[in-house]
Amino acid sequence: MAPKPLLLSTVALALIAAACGSAPETAERSAARPRGIYAVGEHVFGLDGKPAVELAAAPVAPLAGWLTPAGAPSPDGRYLAYNAWKELRRDDPALSWDDQGIEPGDPLATPSIRLYELASGNDAVLQDGAFSLAWRADGALAYFKGAERDYRAGVPYVGDVFVRPGPDAPPERWSPERGRYVVVGWAGRTLIGYREREGEALDVVAFDEPGRMRILAPDAGLVAISPDGRRVFVEQGPAQGRPNLRVLEIANAAVVARLDLTRVDPGVGTVNYAGDWRGDRVVASSASGLALFRVSSRAIRLERAIRVQGPGLSEPRFADAGRHVVAWASSRHGGVLVDCEETTADCDRFRPLTDAAGVHGFPVWRRNLYNPSRPLQEG
Amino acid sequence: MRIVALAAVLAALACADAGQAANGWWTFKRQTNIDSTLSWKWTYPPSAAEYSRSWRAGSGSSPSECRPAEGWLPAGWYSQWGHWNQYDGSAVRGRVWWLQDKYCRDGVTRRTELFIHSEETASNGQNCTSAYDDPFCWERAADYYSLGCIKLARPSPVADFPNDLGNAHTTYHNYGGKSDHGASSDAYELYVFD
Numbered sequence: 001m002a003p004k005p006l007l008l009s010t011v012a013l014a015l016i017a018a019a020c021g022s023a024p025e026t027a028e029r030s031a032a033r034p035r036g037i038y039a040v041g042e043h044v045f046g047l048d049g050k051p052a053v054e055l056a057a058a059p060v061a062p063l064a065g066w067l068t069p070a071g072a073p074s075p076d077g078r079y080l081a082y083n084a085w086k087e088l089r090r091d092d093p094a095l096s097w098d099d100q101g102i103e104p105g106d107p108l109a110t111p112s113i114r115l116y117e118l119a120s121g122n123d124a125v126l127q128d129g130a131f132s133l134a135w136r137a138d139g140a141l142a143y144f145k146g147a148e149r150d151y152r153a154g155v156p157y158v159g160d161v162f163v164r165p166g167p168d169a170p171p172e173r174w175s176p177e178r179g180r181y182v183v184v185g186w187a188g189r190t191l192i193g194y195r196e197r198e199g200e201a202l203d204v205v206a207f208d209e210p211g212r213m214r215i216l217a218p219d220a221g222l223v224a225i226s227p228d229g230r231r232v233f234v235e236q237g238p239a240q241g242r243p244n245l246r247v248l249e250i251a252n253a254a255v256v257a258r259l260d261l262t263r264v265d266p267g268v269g270t271v272n273y274a275g276d277w278r279g280d281r282v283v284a285s286s287a288s289g290l291a292l293f294r295v296s297s298r299a300i301r302l303e304r305a306i307r308v309q310g311p312g313l314s315e316p317r318f319a320d321a322g323r324h325v326v327a328w329a330s331s332r333h334g335g336v337l338v339d340c341e342e343t344t345a346d347c348d349r350f351r352p353l354t355d356a357a358g359v360h361g362f363p364v365w366r367r368n369l370y371n372p373s374r375p376l377q378e379g
Numbered sequence: 380m381r382i383v384a385l386a387a388v389l390a391a392l393a394c395a396d397a398g399q400a401a402n403g404w405w406t407f408k409r410q411t412n413i414d415s416t417l418s419w420k421w422t423y424p425p426s427a428a429e430y431s432r433s434w435r436a437g438s439g440s441s442p443s444e445c446r447p448a449e450g451w452l453p454a455g456w457y458s459q460w461g462h463w464n465q466y467d468g469s470a471v472r473g474r475v476w477w478l479q480d481k482y483c484r485d486g487v488t489r490r491t492e493l494f495i496h497s498e499e500t501a502s503n504g505q506n507c508t509s510a511y512d513d514p515f516c517w518e519r520a521a522d523y524y525s526l527g528c529i530k531l532a533r534p535s536p537v538a539d540f541p542n543d544l545g546n547a548h549t550t551y552h553n554y555g556g557k558s559d560h561g562a563s564s565d566a567y568e569l570y571v572f573d
Contacts, residue, residue: 060487062482062487062488062489063489063491064447065445065446065447065488065489066446066447066488067447067448085487091482093453093455093481093482093483093484093486094455094456095455095456096455096456096457096458096479096568096569097457097458097460097479098458098568099456099458099568102458104460104562153479153480154460154479154562156491156492157491180492196491196492197468197469197470197471197492198468198469198470198471198492198494199470199471199492199493199494199496199525199526199527199528200447200448200490200491200492200493200526200527200528201448201469201470201471201492201526202448202526219470219514221448221449237440237441237449237524238440238521238524239439239440239524239525239526240512241511241512241521242511242512270440270441272441272446272449273448287441311443312441312443312446314446330443330445330484330485330488331485335485
């Protein structure tokens with residue numbers, strides 16, 4: 001499929017910017033568009049050599065939320081792998097399943113992983129009945145595939161983790177048993193992800209090779225993988241006791257640093273999963289906005305809390321050599337991208353027009369796309 | 380335990396067979412993550428008179444309903460698709476009610492694996508062994524936090540919380556809830572609102 005020209009309406013959406021939080025409205029300071037790679041509906045901006053591309057479907061992963069990226073560029077820049085979601089029947093969130101006539105076992109949707117090739121514009125399904133993906137530095141691709149293709153009402157979507165050495169290579173099962181898994185990123189040759197249990201309980205797990213899985217951090221969320229791929233930065237919220245952060249060695253799950261969040265700026269409150277680690281600095285979303293940490297060999301130190309008014313931020317990423325942090329927030333009209341300058345704590349907000357139409361039944365959706373695997377050079 | 384009930388509840392309690400004809404449903408009013416209100420409401424059709432009992436309940440650790448494993452239960456109507464007295468899961472055990480999956484308000488993100496439960500063992504006991512937080516022991520108010528589920532308190536050897544789980548369970552069975560246990564699609568629903 002050839003790439004389609006960028007819609008003018010999409011350009012207009014991307015240029016809508018407003019000040020966020022208490023930051024002054026300085027139009028001349030506003031970036032022309034958010035930094036990094038991001039999606040607006042089915043359009044993706046910021047890919048190397050491409051002002052914008054239109055995908056066959058909007059990159060979304062309803063069964064994973066933002067535990068994992070909605071899409072990730074391959075390390076060599078040739079591909080964008082992304083999650084797609086095809087509803088098989090309408091499911092109105094205002095109504096119960098009974099009121100909609102949805103019976104146990106009814107097929108509701110089909111998740112899939114698609115592969116967009118930048119050079120050709122070819123956009124094809126890589127795996128039906130699958131969601132969450134991770135590129136390894138050598139181009140191997142990991143993903144979760146359901147035991148059944150369709151997500152069905154009242155049926156936990158269990159399956160296995162598979163790894164393909166390359167997009168065209170046959171998949172190999174890495175999970176030792178069926179379960180609910182979410183793939184997040186590679187740490188060297190070890191795949192990091194989640195095992196999900198009842199009540200959305202999450203264990204951070206490591207897959208070392210086919211059939212071998214270890215629990216790195218039970219009841220925890222993954223903030224980021226260290227740049228060298230040897231450590232993970234994990235969080236625990238108040239549902240698991242005293243909110244805290246830890247740095248763990250991936251090889252043996254040993255805790256090398258820990259920070260009790262009840263002993264730092266109370267504005268931080270809790271720290272959320274899906275952040276970023278660059279050099280010795282980690283950024284994560286927090287109860288009040290963003291929290292930046294310094295990580296040394298034995299300690300985690302809160303460097304700065306940036307308060308951002310409005311809905312909670314998700315998936316913050318360092319940009320512009322660490323001088324900016326780009327994140328997004330969920331609103332009734334879709335995702336809002338937020339670009340914060342770290343030194344001044346000023347944030348620009350890129351929001352969809354309130355009357356903008358969505359695509360394929362989804363609201364106008366803005367979300368950054370990234371590859372959390374390490375070590376890896378991102379585009 | 381907070382009880383909010385109409386005066387007519389007393390009369391209803393006096394009826395030994397009141398549960399036979401009652402029609403019940405849950406409501407959950409979101410106030411804070413650790414201090415919201417779960418109610419069981421019921422009527423005796425065709426009468427429209429409504430009766431209820433309520434308990435303090437928690438949900439999530441954040442008011443962002445779209446955050447999996449963190450946000451409280453999304454607003455809207457839910458189907459209840461099962462009830463167990465001795466559920467033996469890895470993270471949720473004991474007396475539980477299983478709820479349908481739900482799109483959150485962004486219309487994209489689905490919340491899954493949702494329950495009404497407490498912190499107890501599969502045999503409805505308490506396993507309190509560590510200094511801070513045991514997953515199947517109700518030790519403190521922070522236990523109202525959850526990853527998204529609705530949680531009710533219960534007594535334990537280390538803390539004197541009310542038996543809200545037990546009372547909710549009894550009320551459910553006595554006033555319109557199904558006597559069966561296990562997975563089932565039934566008419567019992569939950570309404571979550573602010």
